[in-house]
Amino acid sequence: MSAGHRAAFSLGCLLLLHTVLACAGCDQRHWVCEPADEHASSALPSRLSETGLYADSEREILNDGVLPYRPTFELWSDGANKRRWFMLPTGARIDSSDMDSWRFPEGTKIWKEFVRDGVRVETRLLTKTGPREQDWVALSYLWNADQADAHAAPEGAINALGTDHNVPAMGECTACHGGTRSRVLGISAVQLAHASDGVHANLDAFVSMDLLSHPPEQTFSVPGDEVARAALGYLHANCAHCHNQDRPAHGRPRCYEPANGLDFRLLVGALASVDDTPTYRTMGPVIKRGRPGASPLMRAVSTRDFFERMPPLAAERRDDEAVALLRAWIAGL
Amino acid sequence: MTRHPTCLALVACLASLLSTASAGRAQEPGRAPPSTCPVLLDVHPCSRLSASLRLRFGLADAPYVSARLPRVTGHGFVARIAAAYALTQHLAVGVELPFAVLSIEQPAGSYVDELTRGNIGLFVRGAQRWQRTWGSLTPFIALSLGLPLAERDHAGLFLASRALAIASALEAYRDQASFTAGVVPVTSALGLRLARGVWIAETSLRLPLLFRFSRAGLSADAATHPLGFVPVLHVSAALRPLSWLQAALSADAVVNAPAPVKLRTSRAVTQLSLTAELGFVLQEQLVLGLDFVAPLAGALGGWNYSGSVVLQVAW
Numbered sequence: 226m227s228a229g230h231r232a233a234f235s236l237g238c239l240l241l242l243h244t245v246l247a248c249a250g251c252d253q254r255h256w257v258c259e260p261a262d263e264h265a266s267s268a269l270p271s272r273l274s275e276t277g278l279y280a281d282s283e284r285e286i287l288n289d290g291v292l293p294y295r296p297t298f299e300l301w302s303d304g305a306n307k308r309r310w311f312m313l314p315t316g317a318r319i320d321s322s323d324m325d326s327w328r329f330p331e332g333t334k335i336w337k338e339f340v341r342d343g344v345r346v347e348t349r350l351l352t353k354t355g356p357r358e359q360d361w362v363a364l365s366y367l368w369n370a371d372q373a374d375a376h377a378a379p380e381g382a383i384n385a386l387g388t389d390h391n392v393p394a395m396g397e398c399t400a401c402h403g404g405t406r407s408r409v410l411g412i413s414a415v416q417l418a419h420a421s422d423g424v425h426a427n428l429d430a431f432v433s434m435d436l437l438s439h440p441p442e443q444t445f446s447v448p449g450d451e452v453a454r455a456a457l458g459y460l461h462a463n464c465a466h467c468h469n470q471d472r473p474a475h476g477r478p479r480c481y482e483p484a485n486g487l488d489f490r491l492l493v494g495a496l497a498s499v500d501d502t503p504t505y506r507t508m509g510p511v512i513k514r515g516r517p518g519a520s521p522l523m524r525a526v527s528t529r530d531f532f533e534r535m536p537p538l539a540a541e542r543r544d545d546e547a548v549a550l551l552r553a554w555i556a557g558l
Numbered sequence: 559m560t561r562h563p564t565c566l567a568l569v570a571c572l573a574s575l576l577s578t579a580s581a582g583r584a585q586e587p588g589r590a591p592p593s594t595c596p597v598l599l600d601v602h603p604c605s606r607l608s609a610s611l612r613l614r615f616g617l618a619d620a621p622y623v624s625a626r627l628p629r630v631t632g633h634g635f636v637a638r639i640a641a642a643y644a645l646t647q648h649l650a651v652g653v654e655l656p657f658a659v660l661s662i663e664q665p666a667g668s669y670v671d672e673l674t675r676g677n678i679g680l681f682v683r684g685a686q687r688w689q690r691t692w693g694s695l696t697p698f699i700a701l702s703l704g705l706p707l708a709e710r711d712h713a714g715l716f717l718a719s720r721a722l723a724i725a726s727a728l729e730a731y732r733d734q735a736s737f738t739a740g741v742v743p744v745t746s747a748l749g750l751r752l753a754r755g756v757w758i759a760e761t762s763l764r765l766p767l768l769f770r771f772s773r774a775g776l777s778a779d780a781a782t783h784p785l786g787f788v789p790v791l792h793v794s795a796a797l798r799p800l801s802w803l804q805a806a807l808s809a810d811a812v813v814n815a816p817a818p819v820k821l822r823t824s825r826a827v828t829q830l831s832l833t834a835e836l837g838f839v840l841q842e843q844l845v846l847g848l849d850f851v852a853p854l855a856g857a858l859g860g861w862n863y864s865g866s867v868v869l870q871v872a873w
Binding site: 254256257258259260261263264266267367377378379380381382383384385391392393394395396397400480481537538539 | 624626627628629661664665666667668669670671672712713714715716717777
């Protein structure tokens with residue numbers, strides 16, 4: 226091999242390497258997120274018992290002003306049992322002038338507890354730390370083995386307390402919560418529009434407690450038959466926080482930011498019929514009416530393959546009930 | 559993240575293109591270099607100064623040190639920039655700068671990019687070549703001191719230490735001295751190279767001692783050892799059938815005796831790995847190398863696969 230051929234060979238190898246490097250380093254790797262500010266966790270209490278949820282954490286006596294709530298449609302979390310609570314600062318209200326995107330006051334705290342296989346594993350805290358729309362900090366608290374208290378886990382945890390449950394790291398929370406303007410996924414007009422069960426605050430309770438700046442002037446109900454309502458609700462709770470056309474701009478590389486035009490939200494102004502919903506209006510690329518086998522959405526929710534799975538985060542098991550529901554819904558379209 | 563691998567690639571391209579028009583003829587296989595040439599071993603004969611850039615890419619699932627994060631998974635690049643200078647015919651000094659650009663998997667499934675540096679290595683190497691009619695025998699010794707500049711964790715996300723753990727795994731745990739923070743590594747090594755005709759055989763034993771002076775921000779439940787000892791036994795066989803081509807197969811055995819930090823998910827103390835290498839002599843002063851490293855019989859409780867490209871230039 227002549228010197229010229231060797232030089233050409235080396236350049237060819239390096240160009241190939243450069244291509245590989247460029248692909249590996251491109252900003253379109255949607256699975257890469259920025260880490261959380263490492264000092265943000267230090268602004269929050271190190272123990273759950275200090276966050277204001279419980280007056281007595283061992284006996285689970287809630288603090289004054291802490292209210293339990295339940296969303297109509299729940300996020301799939303590998304079958305974990307979840308409880309939720311919220312607290313507004315005394316005298317404060319939620320700005321509900323935009324009924325589809327509530328703005329919460331500074332000092333709002335929202336907690337969500339996860340129980341897997343009978344073990345209380347973590348309680349997540351989402352708190353509003355400033356006046357701007359994006360001024361939220363999220364942190365998970367990992368329960369001790371004796372269940373007396375939970376400690377802050379900014380790095381997350383793998384297979385916590387001997388279960389299969391993974392606790393997300395701080396920076397992972399914004400991957401989902403950062404996709405909506407309100408940053409709060411389970412407290413909204415649509416999600417609270419369910420009948421009272423005597424335990425959990427619903428939309429009527431929010432109104433009666435004067436927690437909303439602009440109380441709704443009507444009731445909200447998801448359109449369609451039972452299957453359609455369940456499917457629309459599932460997509461709203463599990464997909465709409467990423468797949469919506471009102472994502473706040475952030476000027477950073479992709480972090481689970483879809484590059485398609487799907488919108489799976491349930492909006493209060495688009496509930497007259499199923500065809501009014503953003504889901505029905507935008508689902509064409511991923512849902513083939515009457516043909517679930519040909520629908521890319523079915524392939525995505527049926528697999529846990531890294532590049533195809535939906536939802537992409539915080540779920541290691543397939544939601545078989547949801548897969549069956551969506552298949553039945555698409556077949557009936 | 560986009561800029562860093564691109565910059566590395568551009569540097570590598572530039573290093574290649576800097577190989578000048580002088581088209582010196584590569585040494586014929588099996589022919590001994592002049593006896594007055596410095597014995598730098600890793601570089602084409604008769605050079606006094608050498609520099610190299612190695613870029614390794616791989617995937618790894620490695621045991622980690624925390625109860626909350628008993629293992630780490632990631633992929634990316636480990637880079638080494640090294641230079642050596644022959645002070646005399648038998649003595650050379652050098653420096654090595656390791657760093658890594660990695661994507662680290664987070665518990666919920668997302669990834670975080672992390673650029674991290676390892677400990678800078680300063681080394682002195684001595685070798686004596688005995689030339690005989692049947693070939694040559696070259697015993698060598700080396701002593702290196704690591705400057706403890708490996709990046710440490712500063713707060714509760716433990717990104718730097720996880721990146722170092724992945725980098726160490728990508729190197730098949732053969733160089734924990736470079737990728738352990740909070741230690742002063744002192745490594746002694748001795749070895750023997752036998753060259754006969756187109757064949758080269760080599761064996762060496764490296765004895766890294768990792769003296770811990772800081773926890774380097776590790777989690778409170780990480781069990782550190784005041785003195786880590788991670789010897790590496792290396793054996794290799796190479797064939798140089800053509801003046802510009804060399805193929806080699808080598809095996810490394812690493813023993814954590816003990817590891818600088820106790821690994822959570824690992825009950826094993828040894829790591830065996832196999833490396834296949836190809837070397838291309840582009841010009842007398844320029845060598846391009848490729849390798850692939852795979853574990854044998856598991857990897858301290860995880861798995862790791864990597865390949866690398868190295869460019870060596872000598873003057």
